[in-house]
Structures are given as C-alpha cells and as structure tokens.
Amino acid sequence: MLGTGKIGEALLSGMIRAGWAPTDLLVTARRPERARELQERHGVTPVTNQEAAKQADTLILTVKPQDMGTLLDELTSHVPADRLVISGAAGIPTSYFEERLAPNTPVVRVMTNTPALVDEAMSVISAGSHATADHLAHAEEIFGAVGKTLRVPESQQDACTALSGSGPAYFFYLVEAMTDAGILLGLPRDKAHDLIVQSAIGAAVMLRDSGEHPVKLRENVTSPAGTTINAIRELENHGVRAALIAALEAARDRSRELASGNN
Ligand SMILES: NC(=O)C1=CN([C@@H]2O[C@H](COP(=O)(O)OP(=O)(O)OC[C@H]3O[C@@H](n4cnc5c(N)ncnc54)[C@H](O)[C@@H]3O)[C@@H](O)[C@H]2O)C=CC1
Numbered sequence: 001m002l003g004t005g006k007i008g009e010a011l012l013s014g015m016i017r018a019g020w021a022p023t024d025l026l027v028t029a030r031r032p033e034r035a036r037e038l039q040e041r042h043g044v045t046p047v048t049n050q051e052a053a054k055q056a057d058t059l060i061l062t063v064k065p066q067d068m069g070t071l072l073d074e075l076t077s078h079v080p081a082d083r084l085v086i087s088g089a090a091g092i093p094t095s096y097f098e099e100r101l102a103p104n105t106p107v108v109r110v111m112t113n114t115p116a117l118v119d120e121a122m123s124v125i126s127a128g129s130h131a132t133a134d135h136l137a138h139a140e141e142i143f144g145a146v147g148k149t150l151r152v153p154e155s156q157q158d159a160c161t162a163l164s165g166s167g168p169a170y171f172f173y174l175v176e177a178m179t180d181a182g183i184l185l186g187l188p189r190d191k192a193h194d195l196i197v198q199s200a201i202g203a204a205v206m207l208r209d210s211g212e213h214p215v216k217l218r219e220n221v222t223s224p225a226g227t228t229i230n231a232i233r234e235l236e237n238h239g240v241r242a243a244l245i246a247a248l249e250a251a252r253d254r255s256r257e258l259a260s261g262n263n
C-alpha cells in the first residue's frame with residue numbers, strides 16, 4: 001500500500017480482517033510517525049516506496065491524485081513490468097500509469113469509498129490495456145475484503161466516482177441537514193440525530209433487500225393528504241432533485257479535471 005492515508009488504511013485493515021497476514025503487507029507513508037502508527041496499529045511492515053516497488057507482488061497506490069506524479073517519479077525505474085499496479089485515485093486514467101511505467105505493466109483502476117471502514121464499501125474496478133482477467137480477479141479479491149465490487153468500463157469511472165466514491169458524503173450531508181431540521185422542530189440534537197440515523201439505516205436496508213423500486217418505497221410512506229407529501233412538495237419547490245443531478249455532474253467533471261494528476 002503506497003501512501004497509506006484514510007483510504008489506504010481502511011483497505012489495509014479490511015484485508016487483515018479478511019485473513020491477509022499483516023506480515024505479508026508492506027506500507028509506505030510520507031511521515032515516519034505515520035509509518036510507525038500503522039505498524040503499531042496493524043502489525044504491517046513500513047518500507048520506502050522504492051522497497052515496496054521492488055518487493056511487493058501488487059502495488060496499491062492510494063495517494064491523492066495531485067501527489068501521483070511525484071510518487072510515480074520515485075517508482076518508475078523500480079517497478080518490474082510483471083507487477084500489478086492498482087490505482088485507487090480519483091480521476092487519473094490507467095493510461096497515465098502505462099505511459100510512465102515499464103511497457104506492458106498491468107494497471108487496474110479502482111474507485112472505492114469510505115464505508116470500507118465497516119466492510120460496506122462499493123468499489124468499481126476497470127482494467128487498463130495490459131490487465132488480464134486474473135489481474136481483475138485479484139483486484140476484486142482485495143477490494144472484496146471491504147465490501148461489494150463491480151467491474152465497469154473505464155469510461156464510466158468518473159461517473160462512478162461522482163456516485164459511489166463521493167456518495168457517502170451526500171448521505172452524511174443529508175443527515176446533518178435533517179438533524180438541523182429536528183432542532184428547528186424542537187428536538188434535542190442527540191435525539192434528532194438518532195431518529196434520522198436509524199431512519200437512514202432502515203431505508204438503506206429496505207433499498208438493498210426489499211427488491212422494490214425506490215419510487216414504490218417512497219409512495220408507501222406518502223399517505224393521501226398526509227404529512228410526507230407536504231415535505232415532498234417543499235423538496236420539489238426547492239429543486240432538490242435538480243440540485244442532486246447538478247451536484248453529481250459537478251463531481252464527475254472534477255474527476256475528469258483531475259485526470260492529469262497535476263492540478
Ligand atoms: N477519501 C475518500 O472518500 C476516497 C478517496 N479516494 C482516493 O484515495 C486517495 C487517497 O485519499 P485519502 O485516503 O482520502 O487521502 P489521505 O490524504 O488521507 O491519504 C493519502 C496519503 O498519501 C500520503 N502520501 C502522499 N504522497 C506520498 C508519497 N510520495 N509517498 C508515500 N506517501 C505519500 C500522504 O501523506 C497521505 O497519508 C485519493 O487519490 C482519492 O482520490 C477514493 C475513494 C474515496
């Protein structure tokens with residue numbers, strides 16, 4: 001794991017929970033104290049980026065898109081061409097890595113999300129030009145340790161980044177806003193929080209397990225001349241659906257902008 005920050009550590013801890021031996025996992029970090037922290041917390045071995053490039057079968061790059069160029073400059077001459085390189089970064093296409101690494105290096109691009117911390121990640125996986133079915137299966141095995149995986153053509157990665165990569169943030173934002181509404185309605189913050197969180201969990205499990213379309217699930221809550229339709233009318237009046245569409249389009253566009261890895 002190269003550049004073991006929030007996502008790198010979430011993946012690392014999930015792999016260990018799923019049975020990977022910590023002693024088989026090498027990590028790199030920019031700061032020595034961060035490397036020590038990862039070693040103490042997970043029993044993994046801190047190494048330099050160059051050592052990882054030489055020793056690891058699979059390199060998982062989890063630095064920010066803006067740091068990927070610098071990381072690759074350190075690595076390129078040390079990565080043997082048969083090593084699988086997995087990028088977890090938003091925006092950066094597999095061609096970016098292929099142009100900088102040895103010819104024919106297999107590259108897989110993955111966009112996961114922070115529910116990896118609780119083994120409920122959604123990770124979307126795409127092959128670069130030289131990645132085989134075995135490479136994809138290996139990436140699925142790794143990311144399958146922290147949740148669901150889905151193969152998509154790389155042309156859909158920026159859209160998936162907007163939907164599932166950033167997705168948890170939108171739900172946290174909604175919970176925050178709905179908790180504020182609870183305060184306005186006179187509830188104590190902790191009670192408002194608990195009510196909204198449990199409603200979110202209940203709705204999420206129904207979405208996953210009921211087999212019903214979300215429209216049907218919403219209609220089931222919306223009684224004629226009842227309370228819910230008043231709320232829905234306000235959501236429509238305030239353009240919430242249009243705002244969500246515009247928001248996700250903006251996230252997709254930003255993912256495209258990050259493609260160069262330098263901005
Ligand atoms: N945070 C999120 O929800 C998600 C993030 N991602 C992607 O994961 C990547 C990492 O994001 P976060 O974990 O949130 O960021 P982060 O900042 O927590 O982690 C990146 C880590 O890389 C380290 N680093 C940077 N350059 C390095 C170098 N040359 N050598 C060694 N370590 C280096 C940094 O010190 C930092 O600890 C990004 O590319 C992002 O697009 C993907 C899905 C979701």
Ligand SMILES: O=C(O)[C@@H]1CCC=N1
Nearest residue numbers: 090161164165166167
């Ligand atoms: O905000 C970001 O750029 C990263 C990628 C997807 C989620 N977080």
